[in-house]
Amino acid sequence: MAKANEIAYIDEVARINSVPLSEFQAYLLNKPFSDPRCHEYLMDLAQIMSFLPPVPAKILDVGVGSGWTTELFSKAGYEVTGMDISPDMIALANRRSCSAQFVVSDYEIGPIPGKFDAAVIYDALHHADNEYLVIKNILEALVPRGVLITIEPGSGHSTSANSLDAVAKYGTTEKDMPYSVQKRHMLRAGFSGVKQHPRKAFMPTGMLQLARLHWRLFRGYSSVVVATK
Numbered sequence: 001m002a003k004a005n006e007i008a009y010i011d012e013v014a015r016i017n018s019v020p021l022s023e024f025q026a027y028l029l030n031k032p033f034s035d036p037r038c039h040e041y042l043m044d045l046a047q048i049m050s051f052l053p054p055v056p057a058k059i060l061d062v063g064v065g066s067g068w069t070t071e072l073f074s075k076a077g078y079e080v081t082g083m084d085i086s087p088d089m090i091a092l093a094n095r096r097s098c099s100a101q102f103v104v105s106d107y108e109i110g111p112i113p114g115k116f117d118a119a120v121i122y123d124a125l126h127h128a129d130n131e132y133l134v135i136k137n138i139l140e141a142l143v144p145r146g147v148l149i150t151i152e153p154g155s156g157h158s159t160s161a162n163s164l165d166a167v168a169k170y171g172t173t174e175k176d177m178p179y180s181v182q183k184r185h186m187l188r189a190g191f192s193g194v195k196q197h198p199r200k201a202f203m204p205t206g207m208l209q210l211a212r213l214h215w216r217l218f219r220g221y222s223s224v225v226v227a228t229k
Contacts, residue, residue: 003085003106005171006127010088016169028066029092043201044151045072048120051149051226052078057117060141062107062134063124067093067100073120074098081114083107110137117143121150126157126177135182136189139229146229148191151199152177154222182225191227199223 014024027034032041055077061070066089070082080100084090093102119138128134155178163174183194
């Protein structure tokens with residue numbers, strides 16, 4: 001049932017929150033700039049791009065929603081394919097002014113057509129019923145030495161107030177997706193190396209704060225994960 005709710009996410013959010021559908025679509029189409037967390041989103045994307053191979057590499061962008069990450073990768077010079085399970089989201093993504101290709105696809109069902117130099121999952125893996133299948137499908141779509149880059153919520157996400165509210169209202173899947181879980185699945189799928197990096201959007205200043213950050217990373221705090229095939 002969660003997948004059905006994610007497919008119909010746009011209509012359900014607008015209906016449940018009594019927001020005009022056109023207004024919610026406009027928000028999604030103008031994301032990230034329409035969102036109060038715009039600065040965090042842009043910092044995350046900049047950090048992801050620092051791990052990507054040079055342009056014009058082929059990038060698979062997974063779980064893209066309305067496609068704002070795909071659009072920015074495309075405008076940076078990459079050859080990008082963005083995929084999402086929701087036809088309504090992909091319809092919005094196709095309205096973006098970029099050369100990217102957008103496809104409707106369930107990331108848990110393989111194989112993924114094409115071969116890519118890198119793949120990105122930004123805040124989408126924790127919605128999967130079976131995250132291992134997602135990672136395995138992506139591995140098979142990467143060229144040798146291709147990389148998978150993720151940014152996911154860490155421990156405690158599934159029981160946070162926002163997540164519980166989203167599950168209750170919209171029926172979506174919300175999981176904890178710390179580094180330890182991702183690494184286990186990535187190595188099992190066949191990635192040769194997996195590394196964790198502090199998420200710069202959440203980077204504190206000062207030695208005490210940095211020490212706390214490393215402790216939080218150890219405890220499963222959200223981070224950037226880079227896996228190499």
